[in-house]
Amino acid sequence: MYKKRGSRKTLLTYSTIIAVGLFFLNACTHPAYVLPDSQRTNDPEICFERDILPIFISNCAMSNCHSASKAEKGYVLDNYQNIMRKGIVPGNYAASAIYQSVSGGNGSGEDDEKMPQGLPPLNATQLDLLRRWIAAGAVDNGACTTSCDSNNFTYSSAIAPMMQTYCVGCHNTSSSPGGSLADYASVKASVTAGKLLGNIAHTPGFIAMPPTSFQLSSCEVAQVRKWIAAGAPNN
Numbered sequence: 001m002y003k004k005r006g007s008r009k010t011l012l013t014y015s016t017i018i019a020v021g022l023f024f025l026n027a028c029t030h031p032a033y034v035l036p037d038s039q040r041t042n043d044p045e046i047c048f049e050r051d052i053l054p055i056f057i058s059n060c061a062m063s064n065c066h067s068a069s070k071a072e073k074g075y076v077l078d079n080y081q082n083i084m085r086k087g088i089v090p091g092n093y094a095a096s097a098i099y100q101s102v103s104g105g106n107g108s109g110e111d112d113e114k115m116p117q118g119l120p121p122l123n124a125t126q127l128d129l130l131r132r133w134i135a136a137g138a139v140d141n142g143a144c145t146t147s148c149d150s151n152n153f154t155y156s157s158a159i160a161p162m163m164q165t166y167c168v169g170c171h172n173t174s175s176s177p178g179g180s181l182a183d184y185a186s187v188k189a190s191v192t193a194g195k196l197l198g199n200i201a202h203t204p205g206f207i208a209m210p211p212t213s214f215q216l217s218s219c220e221v222a223q224v225r226k227w228i229a230a231g232a233p234n235n
């Protein structure tokens with residue numbers, strides 16, 4: 001009688017341990033919360049093509065990293081559909097491996113290495129844009145308004161920010177393939193060598209830049225054209 005009660009107690013203890021174990025196992029593998037479609041509110045100040053895609057193009061989609069041809073660790077980060085395939089959890093930036101890796105990594109998974117590898121980290125503005133974009137549902141909200149004015153083509157207000165947004169992720173030092181575009185002297189040297197405009201305008205005979213399907217707007221190309229026509233000054 002006593003023995004039987006004892007074994008029942010043991011059974012109870014074991015089932016409790018198993019139940020608690022299962023609970024934690026389940027807690028660890030519980031899928032990250034994904035914002036339902038209807039709640040993807042979008043952040044009106046952020047436009048995917050204008051604010052988010054250039055961050056990926058210039059910092060991740062290099063031919064030896066997350067391009068269609070290399071797809072390092074299965075990530076192809078060159079357009080919206082590809083970016084959404086892996087590593088972005090709409091509504092939940094903390095659970096998004098891509099956000100984790102560019103914001104320093106939290107060490108919790110194999111997709112969590114610090115990115116971009118071997119390049120300067122994203123700046124605070126870029127991280128903030130990514131965080132807000134994911135939190136609002138990681139939406140591609142179509143046509144973006146732009147503040148581009150083709151009559152504004154000074155180096156400091158038009159050309160330098162354009163290089164920073166679209167080019168410097170890859171062209172950050174003189175040893176980068178294609179050279180640096182990170183400062184006036186480097187950009188001017190590229191122009192003097194007869195390059196830059198043909199590359200961004202996708203003129204036949206030039207290597208199209210950026211080297212993905214993404215192309216700068218006609219307004220941005222016009223700014224570069226006018227700046228070069230004016231002698232590419234450091235103004």
Ligand code: HEC
Binds near residue numbers: 178
């Ligand atoms: C994803 C990485 C990446 C981005 C972003 C990128 N480039 Fe390049 N660029 C390269 C690589 C790689 C080469 C070398 C290509 C080659 O030699 O085949 C290159 C070469 C060039 C060259 C030299 C071409 C030649 O004929 O020698 C120019 C000029 C250039 N890029 C301009 C730009 C400009 C302007 C931007 C921004 C609008 C830009 N690139 C954005 C990777 C990039």
